[in-house]
Amino acid sequence: MGSATSELPSSRTPLRDTAETGLKIVVVGGFGVGKTTLVRSVSEIRPLNTEEVMTQAGAGVDRIPESTGKNTTTVAFDFGRISLNDRLVLYLFGAPGQKRFWFLWDRLFSGTLGAVVLVDTRRMDESWYAIDRLEHHGTPFVVAVNRFDDDTARHSLQEIRAALALPDHVPLIDCDARVRSSGKDVLITLVDHLHHLARERELTA
Structure with a gap:
């Protein structure tokens, strides 16, 4: 899977009055899993990103999997915005993936009201820390499996759920972080999950 995205915004889209x-x-998610790509593909504004070119000096600090094919890394966060409808706006923050950040x-x-955990099944172990921290903070989340072209194993969602010990x-859904519609489906799934949890709290209050 490359980093090219679909339907990138060519100019700023003003926030709707409604x-x-x-x-x-x-x-x-882990390094090179597609967080920056997802934010870029769905954002209706030109995304803010803090990507820097990786240098040889960082080779002893960072373990860079060859499968990522990356030569840049996010050092703070990515930021984007998407309106799901006339009234609901999501502000997206892509977290840096390298362990030192x-x-x-x-x-x-x-x-944060909710989170998306992006998973690369070739490096599934790098997802555990993200899930652990979200559970520690009590932050609701969904897990999206970013399917890479060279992922020959093609584990099923049931196998991935078991491997990650997800309740x-x-x-848990499939996605292609490069495609706007796919990324938007992930965010809609998260919002629906948040609404469901809110209704459950109301019923038990």
Whole structure:
């Protein structure tokens, strides 16, 4: 899977006058899993990103899987915005994936209503930390499997759920981070999950 995205915004799209609710959403996952690509593909504004070219000096610090094919890395966060309808706006924060930047995640989680955990099945172990931190903070999340072209194993969603020890109530879906419609489906799944949890809290209150 390359990093090219579909339907990139060519100019800024102003926030709609009818917008009433803004939700902060964080996109987390391992290095090179597609977080920056997802934010870029769905954002209706030109995304802010803090990608820097990786240098040889960082080779001893960072373990860079060859499968990613990356030569840049996010050092702070990516930011984008998408309106799901006339009233609901999502503010997207893509977290850095390299382990030495994971300390920033707890700060990004502040004020977050929900999260997307992107998974690369070739490096599934890099997803566990993200899931652990979200559960620690009590932040609802969905898991999206970013299917890469060279992923020959093609594990089923049931196999992935078992490998990640995901509870049944956590949504797990396939996605292609390069495609706007696919990324939007992930975000809609998250919002639906948040609404469902809110209704459950109301019923048990």
